Amino acid sequence: MSLKIAIAGNPKCGKTTLFNTLTGANQFVGNWPGVTVEKKEGRLKGRKDITLTDLPGIYSLSPYSPEEIVARGYLLDEKPDAVLNLIDGTALERSLFLTTQLLEIGVPVVCAVNMMDEVRKQGVKINVPQLANELGVPVLEISALNKTGLTEAIAEVLHSAQSGKPAAPRHCFSGCVEHALAHIEEYAPHNRPAHLRHWYAVKLFERDDDMAEKLGLTDAQLAHIEKNIRTCEAELGDDSVSLVIQDRYAYVDRVAAPALRFSRKSGSLSLSDKIDLIVTNRVLALPIFAVIMGFVYFVSVSGIGGTLTEWFNEGVFGKGWIFFGHDIPGIPELLGSLLESLNVADWLSSLILDGIVAGVGAALGFLPQMIILFFFLAFLEACGYMSRIAFILDKIFRRFGLSGKSFIPILIGTGCGVPGIMASRTIENEADRRMTIMTTTFIPCSAKLPVMALIAGAFFGGAWWVAASAYFIGVAAILFSGTLLKRTKPFRGQSVPFVLELPAYRVPTARNLAHSIWERGSSFIKKAGSIILLASVLIWFTSSFSFVGGVFGMADDMDNSLLAAFGKEIAGLFAPLGWGDWRSAVATITGLVAKENVVSTMGVLFHTDEESLEATLAGAYSPLAAYSLLMFNLLCAPCFAAIGAIRREMNGPKWFAAAIGYQCALAYFVAMWVYQFGRLFTGGGFGLGTVAAIVSAISFVWLLVRKNAHKLHEI
């Protein structure tokens, strides 16, 4: 008999860890229809007839976020045979809030208190039998990470599912609320199953429009229900939603307090608290953050990452390397020999070697640096430090018109801008949300790392500070944008308060780190084998062919090619930025498809057999022009995938155009300032470009410091 089991719980309580352990490779990931909330289903290992659904992490079943709507819809409409409610043992009271609601929806529930290893480390004891007695449902101890208690939990859930006996909530609300609920039950959900009427009554009491619509209530019924609600609100002096929440938490306190025993003295600090005294210290927090990120980029770009990338670029994708005294030829050498031995036509050899290998190889060459960076970012996120960064930066962000809540999408954007942009949905304030969408991609994503590494390697001796400066300039651009935009009418207003739970520090498991690195790394390799491959072929074709004497054929010189003709038309735009030649202009344009294409395009257009890409580039541009190129590519419109995400999230063509226009404009001016002021201070001369840079800089400063006519006055 096939059974459906849903795993429900708060975010970060270990649901996915549990789900992955129980299903192994037997899982499929998609999206819930109509939203981009991830849907994960899988078959229980060894029991193909049992389907597990990993519901999105939610704090309640209220209809305020896509995750809550999806989870509630699934529980009420698809009716799983049982719910495995995962409770975070280190945050019992918070977790039990959701439990009180799950017990009301008429489905068998089994509670599993997770992270018991952490609970014991904190010196806390949870009386699980007492909890089970109070809640009226089976409660078990598990540790999803250490895989303990899982067999018993599954056995209990399957038993509950097969019995089909729905959970009966033991909690009740205050007298006045129960009175109102009783009246509402009389009026509303008569045609609904008996064990669900109370649930619907509570939702109607909370003025849940979704439920009212679902129940098909008439206006007269709704009016009567509203009268009951107002009577109760007037008596208790609070709104109905708050009354329900207060009563739920009062019940949770009554249940949790007797079940918890603390062995360390109350008020004494845990290890996480002691670490936070230093890491979130008022004075030390930011310098520590700067040192940590500097170290991360130093090791990734200059240290071992730089060494491995050099081997990749000049060995594997170059002339070759020496392995224990043996000469190992690189891929271009091997392929070149093969193509020559097969007497392949020149144009085809050129396509393969100068196009595909040069282009894809240039991007793939930076894989070692990216893998190491992914490792560090995954470590910092998994250990809990990144939550502290959001907290630390909240105070600074507020001074610039943002809040720490905006940092979460930005943090996600360090991996990829698309989920970063979509994470802005957690920001309720529309103006702040739009501002976050516009600025999230200023932070370098993993795709921009090859560009940073190429510029650092070719012009600055592989210096670690190039990549680190790009990161901090990205943050500066976000702060600058916050200040600037908050002074405009569409973005005025106070930033919303930011409430964040700091998880306990924990040592990330090797498995989770490896999984995270594999996910990101394989995504990059797939991109290299698809988009970058096709873009390299297109770049090769358009840079190798032209109309020679009216006849279409291979160009004798790349400067006379189709691509050069197009590039020369637009190159003039970038002249004030110091890199007004067609190659860099074309490379920047191809970066719109995928930022790694900037590197692969340069790999094709600057490819020679005599020297490496970095050496060729170093001869083509000055370090100042190269840094200006880096700044432009860092800050301008992101790749097409991210542009598409911005279009969807902005919900309007004008806002979308404004976002992209703003990004390109800021990138242009910043790159111009870098080049023009850099030239001025290094004795490069004074020209029209310098004048333009001075005028634009003064204008921007004025925009930043002018009186904020749209500042809302605090009462």
Next chain:
Amino acid sequence: MMLDFIQNNAGTIIIGAIAAAILAAVLIGLVRKKRSSDCPARRGK
């Protein structure tokens, strides 16, 4: 004559065919991925 052409350009034909197949597979894969991607998201209430 056709046979001569094929014999003289065997290497180009074989390598060209392999390269074309790879590029076609990549292009088809990208088009399929684009078509099967989920509908544009809407915000939750």
